[in-house]
Amino acid sequence: MLSDLVFRARSLFRQKAVETELDDELRFHFEQQLEKYINSGLTKREALRRVRIDFGGLDQLKEECREARGVHMMENLLQDIRYGLRMLRKSPGFTVVALLTLALGIGANTAIFSVVYGVLLRPLPYQNPAGLMVLQETTPKVGTVGVSYPNFQDWRAQSHMFSKLAAVESVAFNLAGVDPAGADQPENISGAVVSSDFLSMLGVRPVLGRNFDSAQDQAGSASVVLLSYQLWQSHFAGAPNVLGRTVALNGRAFTIIGVLPQDFRWIEKTDVLEPIGLRANDPEFNERGDRGDVVVLGRLAPGVSFAQARAEMKGIAARLEKAYPFSNDQFGVALQPIRDVFVSDLRPSVLVLFGAAVFVLLIACANVANLFLMRGAGRTKEIALRIAVGASRSRIIHQILVESFVLAFLGGLLSLALAFAGIRGLARLLPVDMLSGANVNLSGPVLLFTGAVVVLCTFIFGLAPASQSTRPDVQSELKESGRAMSSSAGQGRMRGALAIAEVSLALILLVGAGLMMKSLYRLLSVDPGFRPDRVLTMNMSLRTAQYAKDPAILNFWQRVLDQVHQLPGVEAAALGTVVPLTGNHSRNDITLEGMALPKPGSFPHPDVHLVSPGYARTLGVPLQRGREFTDADTENAPPVAMINAALARQFFARQDPVGKRFMFGHPSTERAPKWITIVGVAGDTKLYGLANPARLEVYLPFRQGASSEMTLIVKSGIEPAALTSAIRYAIASIDKDQPISDVATMHQLVSNSVSTRRITLILLGVFGALALVLGAIGVYGVLAYSVAQRTHEIGIRMALGARGGDVLRMILAQGARIAGAGVVIGILASFGLTRLMTNLLFSVSPADPATFAAVAIVLVLVALLASYIPARRTLRVDPMIALRHE
Amino acid sequence: MPTRHLDLPQGTLDLLILRTLALGPQHGWGISERVQQISSDVLRIQQGSLYPALHRLERKGWIKPRWGTSENNRRAKFYELTKSGRRQLEVEEDAWKKLTAAVAQVLGTA
Numbered sequence: 001m002l003s004d005l006v007f008r009a010r011s012l013f014r015q016k017a018v019e020t021e022l023d024d025e026l027r028f029h030f031e032q033q034l035e036k037y038i039n040s041g042l043t044k045r046e047a048l049r050r051v052r053i054d055f056g057g058l059d060q061l062k063e064e065c066r067e068a069r070g071v072h073m074m075e076n077l078l079q080d081i082r083y084g085l086r087m088l089r090k091s092p093g094f095t096v097v098a099l100l101t102l103a104l105g106i107g108a109n110t111a112i113f114s115v116v117y118g119v120l121l122r123p124l125p126y127q128n129p130a131g132l133m134v135l136q137e138t139t140p141k142v143g144t145v146g147v148s149y150p151n152f153q154d155w156r157a158q159s160h161m162f163s164k165l166a167a168v169e170s171v172a173f174n175l176a177g178v179d180p181a182g183a184d185q186p187e188n189i190s191g192a193v194v195s196s197d198f199l200s201m202l203g204v205r206p207v208l209g210r211n212f213d214s215a216q217d218q219a220g221s222a223s224v225v226l227l228s229y230q231l232w233q234s235h236f237a238g239a240p241n242v243l244g245r246t247v248a249l250n251g252r253a254f255t256i257i258g259v260l261p262q263d264f265r266w267i268e269k270t271d272v273l274e275p276i277g278l279r280a281n282d283p284e285f286n287e288r289g290d291r292g293d294v295v296v297l298g299r300l301a302p303g304v305s306f307a308q309a310r311a312e313m314k315g316i317a318a319r320l321e322k323a324y325p326f327s328n329d330q331f332g333v334a335l336q337p338i339r340d341v342f343v344s345d346l347r348p349s350v351l352v353l354f355g356a357a358v359f360v361l362l363i364a365c366a367n368v369a370n371l372f373l374m375r376g377a378g379r380t381k382e383i384a385l386r387i388a389v390g391a392s393r394s395r396i397i398h399q400i401l402v403e404s405f406v407l408a409f410l411g412g413l414l415s416l417a418l419a420f421a422g423i424r425g426l427a428r429l430l431p432v433d434m435l436s437g438a439n440v441n442l443s444g445p446v447l448l449f450t451g452a453v454v455v456l457c458t459f460i461f462g463l464a465p466a467s468q469s470t471r472p473d474v475q476s477e478l479k480e481s482g483r484a485m486s487s488s489a490g491q492g493r494m495r496g497a498l499a500i501a502e503v504s505l506a507l508i509l510l511v512g513a514g515l516m517m518k519s520l521y522r523l524l525s526v527d528p529g530f531r532p533d534r535v536l537t538m539n540m541s542l543r544t545a546q547y548a549k550d551p552a553i554l555n556f557w558q559r560v561l562d563q564v565h566q567l568p569g570v571e572a573a574a575l576g577t578v579v580p581l582t583g584n585h586s587r588n589d590i591t592l593e594g595m596a597l598p599k600p601g602s603f604p605h606p607d608v609h610l611v612s613p614g615y616a617r618t619l620g621v622p623l624q625r626g627r628e629f630t631d632a633d634t635e636n637a638p639p640v641a642m643i644n645a646a647l648a649r650q651f652f653a654r655q656d657p658v659g660k661r662f663m664f665g666h667p668s669t670e671r672a673p674k675w676i677t678i679v680g681v682a683g684d685t686k687l688y689g690l691a692n693p694a695r696l697e698v699y700l701p702f703r704q705g706a707s708s709e710m711t712l713i714v715k716s717g718i719e720p721a722a723l724t725s726a727i728r729y730a731i732a733s734i735d736k737d738q739p740i741s742d743v744a745t746m747h748q749l750v751s752n753s754v755s756t757r758r759i760t761l762i763l764l765g766v767f768g769a770l771a772l773v774l775g776a777i778g779v780y781g782v783l784a785y786s787v788a789q790r791t792h793e794i795g796i797r798m799a800l801g802a803r804g805g806d807v808l809r810m811i812l813a814q815g816a817r818i819a820g821a822g823v824v825i826g827i828l829a830s831f832g833l834t835r836l837m838t839n840l841l842f843s844v845s846p847a848d849p850a851t852f853a854a855v856a857i858v859l860v861l862v863a864l865l866a867s868y869i870p871a872r873r874t875l876r877v878d879p880m881i882a883l884r885h886e
Numbered sequence: 887m888p889t890r891h892l893d894l895p896q897g898t899l900d901l902l903i904l905r906t907l908a909l910g911p912q913h914g915w916g917i918s919e920r921v922q923q924i925s926s927d928v929l930r931i932q933q934g935s936l937y938p939a940l941h942r943l944e945r946k947g948w949i950k951p952r953w954g955t956s957e958n959n960r961r962a963k964f965y966e967l968t969k970s971g972r973r974q975l976e977v978e979e980d981a982w983k984k985l986t987a988a989v990a991q992v993l994g995t996a
Contacts, residue, residue, distance in 0.1 A: 021963065024963070025913075025962075025963045028913065028914075028915065028956070028961070028962045028963070029913075029914050029915045029933060029937075032915040032956075033915065054932070055933050055934075056933070060934075061933065061934055061937060064934070064937075064938040065937050065938050065941045067938070068938040068941040068942040068945065069941045069944075069945055
């Protein structure tokens with residue numbers, strides 16, 4: 001097949017050479033034969049005559065040879081392409097509209113497919129990624145949580161279904177000391193602390209230097225670090241002599257032993273890797289009940305299925321639960337293929353958008369098919385004539401398809417420009433961390449997809465006109481008068497059907513966009529439990545040695561508060577550890593004084609905030625009972641706490657919680673309980689996103705907990721972002737090496753927390769609007785054509801006494817029939833399709849009647865408007881002219 | 887002329903060309919000469935059908951051309967059998983033998 005094509009192509013493109021060869025070959029034969037005849041005793045003349053008789057018509061022979069070589073098919077193709085281009089040039093209006101329509105449709109698909117490919121399909125840069133699993137612990141109280149390091153060690157010892165297991169802890173570092181002169185700004189970078197076989201499990205090799213070795217899994221490991229390629233480029237200018245140099249992470253010197261490859265990706269942003277041995281002595285790493293930010297990477301042993309591995313881990317978790325009831329009660333193990341962890345909750349959005357883009361393409365194709373049909377109607381005569389003089393029907397279908405292909409191909413080329421712009425726009429719309437490092441661009445596979453779409457389009461909008469065009473009865477077509485007569489009923493029906501399809505597809509898209517809009521509106525109307533207006537937040541982590549002791553930490557935070565309070569424009573300022581929607585969290589079991597003791601896994605498990613006085617006031621969290629913390633609630637004062645309304649409701653239903661006491665952890669006979677007195681009740685806040693229900697919360701005064709990582713929140717009288725540099729300056733005056741990260745207004749945090757939904761809505765809205773416009777053009781086109789075709793008929797009607805209004809109503813009724821049928825079909829289809837986006841909706845039913853009704857009304861109105869423009873044209877019909885038009 | 891020429895039955899031309907080339911590479915004139923000789927002048931291939939057939943066989947990949955020098959030192963286009971051509975020859979020979987045997991059988995019993 002392929003070799004045949006190559007052969008034909010050679011015949012075509014090396015036409016001249018091939019022709020010469022053919023000439024040479026035949027001349028050789030001619031002369032040999034001549035020589036033979038002369039040798040057999042004939043005269044030269046007689047011999048020549050005989051040879052000529054033998055050969056017959058030389059040109060005919062050559063033509064037969066060419067045909068045998070298959071040159072003709074290629075020649076026909078070229079001829080058709082040239083013909084197609086000529087036809088497109090001849091009707092520039094048609095060409096421009098069709099090209100733009102197609103470019104929009106194909107471009108939207110290319111842009112969205114680049115996301116589909118980048119996020120869902122592109123192979124992860126690992127060796128055999130299908131066998132890689134991410135393991136986390138689960139508890140009914142929270143869902144999935146980090147893995148405790150002792151549990152990980154037991155998993156590794158007991159599991160046989162995994163050939164290897166590695167622990168990976170996400171951490172952040174203060175980076176400094178890159179510049180030997182010490183003039184560089186301190187900054188907050190992210191990294192991971194990993195088991196030594198982490199990289200070899202992924203099949204990743206450092207591009208420079210070496211990997212960790214197993215000695216670095218043990219306590220007392222050397223302080224070594226691997227840099228990401230990006231950090232190596234940005235901070236060391238890609239210098240090859242970086243190995244052996246040191247960087248200061250959290251004020252400690254680390255020796256660089258290698259650089260990761262450029263395409264290295266991990267679930268979280270990763271600037272550096274450290275060996276896990278460095279953490280082996282930390283108390284929280286040896287406490288089985290302590291679950292931080294560790295996930296476990298596992299590689300399935302050869303031949304082991306997901307289900308087998310899950311069953312085994314379930315058994316191991318059950319054994320650990322029995323052996324360590326205090327730390328492991330009700331804890332299970334969750335396994336996820338690594339691809340799912342990367343994709344996280346993007347899959348439904350991406351697929352819904354891809355579906356929407358396909359709908360836009362279908363509408364575009366229907367529009368172009370309609371344009372072709374209308375133009376085709378004007379060409380029936382030409383085609384009938386060609387059939388009459390001997391063109392085969394297949395040859396004509398072939399030609400129309402080639403013409404369609406030329407159009408689709410040009411549209412495809414144009415669409416690439418649109419897709420390129422679209423992808424850049426998308427990149428600006430998407431939060432950086434949303435794609436977990438997925439590359440979204442016009443790569444080879446995406447271009448291949450675009451090519452496939454072009455071919456598909458050719459058939460979608462080319463086949464209908466092609467089949468229609470060859471149907472005409474040659475005789476009657478040729479007999480008809482010279483004017484292009486009203487096209488056949490079949491063509492009219494097909495154009496109507498296409499317009500109906502466009503309306504129903506547009507309705508489906510608009511319903512989807514409408515449901516998303518309502519969801520987002522409902523979501524943003526949810527009371528977050530705080531007032532985000534004019535509030536600025538920023539993170540600080542005290543990680544260097546000077547902050548090893550609590551007094552140093554408290555001193556730093558106190559000075560921050562004092563300095564920031566004095567800044568002009570600051571209305572209130574406070575510190576907190578678990579500021580809503582920042583992604584920070586810290587949870588702990590508590591025991592309420594006098595409560596009936598539950599199983600170890602069923603103790604109340606609130607989120608624990610450390611906050612400075614004025615926190616609730618700064619963030620606008622309502623105080624429901626009791627008091628907020630004051631400057632008197634210091635480390636030397638009696639321990640106090642606030643709780644949130646949910647905790648009060650659940651455990652102090654009919655009593656006043658103020659004055660009651662609780663303690664952290666579970667009661668134990670070994671140590672005396674440290675009771676904390678409740679002094680106030682605050683309103684619930686949405687810590688984990690607006691769509692999630694309120695959780696139990698406990699607030700402690702920051703001086704009674706001393707956290708090294710806190711978020712500064714500042715309520716200002718002016719635009720809060722304007723305070724950023726003043727605050728930075730104030731903090732630098734306390735400690736010039738202290739980095740500040742994640743500066744954001746509270747409104748930005750709220751907005752980021754709904755970004756997936758918002759982007760989905762924006763794109764669905766764009767597609768919906770596109771569909772509406774294309775659908776309106778479709779309806780308009782059909783009616784405008786119909787009016788033009790019926791001028792004669794309208795003239796007769798008016799001559800017979802019909803008034804302008806009657807005719808207008810007649811055309812509008814035709815438009816209304818199309819819109820009505822489209823809306824009914826669209827609504828039925830939407831009922832089935834919107835269920836697929838249930839995951840994306842928030843407190844809106846996928847069959848929300850209000851949305852359906854609103855969209856249906858909008859579509860009918862737009863369709864009527866689109867019909868009104870051509871309908872009005874009938875008012876200007878002069879019956880005399882219309883009748884004379886014959 | 888004492889010899890009586892026979893028109894070639896449909897489809898036998900390909901078989902004759904392939905069979906001839908099985909003996910070694912040959913140019914178009916050589917093929918027609920060889921067929922004529924071997925068939926004791928009974929079979930004659932017309933140029934009008936020989937060359938289109940050669941080009942068709944080349945397109946199918948059963949024979950491939952190579953420019954070489956003829957016995958009298960002239961540039962000529964030689965054809966040789968390809969691997970798939972050799973297979974095709976076997977298929978066609980087999981089919982031909984079956985056909986002629988069957989036809990002979992029918993004639994014999996009639």
